[in-house]
Amino acid sequence: MTRPPTNATGPAQRVTSLDVSRVAGVSQSAVSRAFTPGASISPETRRRVLEAAQRLGYQPNAIARSLVTQRSGIVALIVGELHNPFYPQALSQFAQALEMRGKRALLLTHDARRDVQETLEAARSYQIEAAIVFPTRLNAAPPSLGNVEEGGIPVLLFNRHLPGHQLLSVACDNYRGGRLAAQVLLDAGSRQPAFIGGDPDTSTHQDRLRGFTERLAEAGVRPVATPARAFQYDWGVQATLHLDAAGDRPDAFFGANDIVAIGILDALRTLGRRVPQEVSVIGFDNIEESARLAYRLTTIGQPLEAMVEDALRALEDPQPGEGPRLHPGELIWRDTVAGSRP
Amino acid sequence: MTRPPTNATGPAQRVTSLDVSRVAGVSQSAVSRAFTPGASISPETRRRVLEAAQRLGYQPNAIARSLVTQRSGIVALIVGELHNPFYPQALSQFAQALEMRGKRALLLTHDARRDVQETLEAARSYQIEAAIVFPTRLNAAPPSLGNVEEGGIPVLLFNRHLPGHQLLSVACDNYRGGRLAAQVLLDAGSRQPAFIGGDPDTSTHQDRLRGFTERLAEAGVRPVATPARAFQYDWGVQATLHLDAAGDRPDAFFGANDIVAIGILDALRTLGRRVPQEVSVIGFDNIEESARLAYRLTTIGQPLEAMVEDALRALEDPQPGEGPRLHPGELIWRDTVAGSRP
DNA sequence: CTGAAAGCGCTTACAG
DNA sequence: CTGAAAGCGCTTACAG
Structure with a gap:
């Protein structure tokens, strides 16, 4: 132990390639090569360098390497x-x-x-x-x-x-995802679906909405409502409650993402509407929370x-x-x- | 525009302090000083440097700075x-x-x-x-x-x-948090509480459990069960179901964290046991999910x-x-x- | 306040 | 395969 990596007082001394080269009895370049995959260096030299590095607790300085x-x-x-x-x-x-x-x-x-x-x-x-x-x-x-x-x-x-x-x-592919969601709800017999949007200024919102309405249109169905605001739980709850208060009773919901869909589910529970018997709900993302027993949310999963x-x-x-x-x-x-x- | 930060072919040319110094007509050190708060430099020099830097799109290289x-x-x-x-x-x-x-x-x-x-x-x-x-x-x-x-x-x-x-x-302070949870359940009238633990090899689990059981002991109460495995939803569900199947019917649960407590709540719902009328549940962490209408979990919040x-x-x-x-x-x-x- | 110069810890031609 | 040397882009004594 010629030069321990720490000393009792003051901050730890950094070990550099020069320190290693001295201990190994080679040049500083050799030390560098020992740590560079594919560099031309003899097995013996590499071994000695690695051994010395090990002894001193040396590790190449990534900052210095980056610079060059x-x-x-x-x-x-x-x-x-x-x-x-x-x-x-x-x-x-x-x-x-x-x-x-x-x-x-x-x-x-x-x-x-x-x-x-x-x-x-x-x-x-x-x-x-x-x-x-x-x-x-x-x-x-x-x-x-x-x-x-x-x-x-x-x-x-x-x-x-x-x-x-x-x-x-x-x-x-949010557009196709939106279409898929529409397809699923149509297959479930929905004729008055609603889309609860997220932040309207996002492509995720826009594409999902577009895919959804287009597929619906092909089946001669128009969504009963498509309010949008934020990709948030509270918004999912609120939008669903407002719709109901306004007398709109969608027979299905597409939440712009799972968080929103979970808000929809909780609001529906509050309203006493049974899922999926009276109303269907589908989300988007497939976050962990969607698998909870309390929700068991059907959703479009993203291949993360x-x-x-x-x-x-x-x-x-x-x-x-x-x-x-x-x-x-x-x-x-x-x-x-x-x-x-x- | 003497030297644009990009050129059409090849990768972007980095702009260095030397480039800036030439444009500003000062030394390279002056450029460095202009970007070093508290360095001794005249307002006029600094202004010229900053202007040139702006023109060239210069930003000091943090990697090089770190090195020195x-x-x-x-x-x-x-x-x-x-x-x-x-x-x-x-x-x-x-x-x-x-x-x-x-x-x-x-x-x-x-x-x-x-x-x-x-x-x-x-x-x-x-x-x-x-x-x-x-x-x-x-x-x-x-x-x-x-x-x-x-x-x-x-x-x-x-x-x-x-x-x-x-x-x-x-x-x-998980120990005191554990005590607090016990106190809350005791106040709610519990005499047969259970603790559903997390990973038993963690201090969070151990301290919460210790605080919980000690406070309980002071009131002459022993937890009916304290199984432990993981800080996971599935484990919360499973542990609760197992307890029930084994004939243990705790009148309250302390989940080692909110995720576990949420699992407990979902399992309890499955078992048809009403919360909080028949059984109380308390968690730990206060994650967002705990505030959902479906859960409204009482918990010990961490001051993040x-x-x-x-x-x-x-x-x-x-x-x-x-x-x-x-x-x-x-x-x-x-x-x-x-x-x-x- | 200012500039010339050394040096941070590396990599990489270059010559041997 | 190996070593001496230049240089990456900065900061910071040092001298003026």
């Missing part, structure tokens, strides 16, 4: 509010998938005070290689996100797309894992100008839609 | 599975609080294949200034976590503590914001050897415990 290689290995994950459990799940998947590829996830937030653009700018100083942005409202996004791409950092929108903008994006993998692939080889990459939603049949599994 | 200042400004957040919504909330709070302090959160995961120690080692290469570890089982932690602290990086355990180990930790702030404070000035920093839980009175609010 011009690759930080850092990908920014920019999240807003995490009220929808779908996003933490996505977040955790991304972090893991990134680690598998030897990359790191830098977690950043945006909110009303700090918009995505500002956050992205700040992230740039860490020389991020790419950024994945979790849902924002459509209107907030375009001008800002465009700029950053110019900065040379590929940005990908997860679970949203920006119509008319050239940003990379990966999302569920595939979406995450695809997002990372898209970022590795960004083709500017390509449209959103869409993944098909899958019907998760549970107990809130009348009739039997299609 | 020996401060990365990066704090690692190490998370396991995110099935409990309490953690995403904590995560998001940490990320925001860190940003407020001009720091960045590096998100890392640990799981069965990659334990905390391994993850922490990997994080070290990014010269992290501190690490916050989200729940792990007790038995997995000690040997590993100890080592890392030796490496000079303060590590803090969030929502857990390791009895007998000198790690920093911030948690809810205060805990996050305290954790960051503890990390800024780590006092090795100090015990866990405990925060009092707060009774959130809803509809699952008999009687009226104490």
Whole structure:
């Protein structure tokens, strides 16, 4: 132990490749090579370096490496509010998938005070290689996100797309998902379905709504109501209650996402309307909560894992100008839609 | 526009302080000073630098800065599975609080294949200034976590503590929370309460159980059962069903956390037992889901914001050897415990 | 207040 | 395969 990694007083002394090279009796370059896969170094030299490194508790400094290689290995994950459990799940998947590829996830937030653009700018100083942005409202996004791409950092929108903008994006095929939801409700015999929307300024809301109404129209059915406000539980409850108070009695509901659908279910319970005997309910996302015995929500599940993998692939080889990459939603049949599994 | 930040072919050219200095007609040091708060630089020079920087789209390279200042400004957040919504909330709070302090959160995961120690080692290469570890089982932690602290990086355990180990930790006062839960159930008239535990190898489980049974004992009451397994919904359901099948009919339940308590509520609904008329239920955490109309779970809420702030404070000035920093839980009175609010 | 220069800890041509 | 040296983009004494 010539030079322990810590000393009693003061902060720990960093062990550098130079320290290791001295102990191993080789050059500093050799130490670097021992830690670079594929570098030309003899097995014997590598062994001695690794042994010395082990003794000293040495680990290459990724910061210094980044500086010279011009690759930080850092990908920014920019999240807003995490009220929808779908996003933490996505977040955790991304972090893991990134680690598998030897990359790191830098977690950043945006909110009303700090918009995505500002956050992205700040992230740039860490020389991020790419950024994945979790849902924002459509209107907030375009001008800002465009700029950053110019900065040379590929940005990908997860679970949203920006119509008319050239940003990379990966999302569920919400239009087809909306159609599927309509199909399921029609099959259940619904003739007066309602759509309880989420944030109307989002592509998720818009696409699901469009798919839903179009499929309905093909069957000669018009939704009795399509109020929209937010992807929130309280809104699902409130919208359902208001509809009922106004005398509207839909025979089925499509909640813009599971959180909203769960609000609908709870409101229906309050109103004493039986699900699925009197009214059917379908959601979108397939979050864990939807499987609870109290809900057993039938829903359109998003293929999260595939979406995450695809997002990372898209970022590795960004083709500017390509449209959103869409993944098909899958019907998760549970107990809130009348009739039997299609 | 002498030198645009991007060029049509190839990757974007990075703009450095040297580029800015040339445009502004000052030295490279001056550019650095213009971006260093408190550095000695004339207002006029700073203005010219900032203007040139603006023109070129320059932003200091945080990686290069880290290398020379020996401060990365990066704090690692190490998370396991995110099935409990309490953690995403904590995560998001940490990320925001860190940003407020001009720091960045590096998100890392640990799981069965990659334990905390391994993850922490990997994080070290990014010269992290501190690490916050989200729940792990007790038995997995000690040997590993100890080592890392030796490496000079303060590590803090969030929502857990390791009895007998000198790690920093911030948690809810689970012992007192357990006592409070017992008190609430006793006040509701319970004489045969059950505790449905979480992962028995965690301090959260152990402390809550201990507080609960001790307070009960003081009132001459013994819990009818205290099975433990996991902090999961399915386990809450299963444990309750098993108890019932075995002929045990507790008049009240304390779920080790809200997820478990929600499982208990759903199982009770299945069994046709009315809450709170026939049986009371109390949980721990106060996650969003507990407020749903379908549950309205009475619970012990954790003061998340205060805990996050305290954790960051503890990390800024780590006092090795100090015990866990405990925060009092707060009774959130809803509809699952008999009687009226104490 | 300012600039020239050293140096943070690495990687990577280059020459041997 | 190996080592000496340049250089990544900054900050910070040092001298003026």
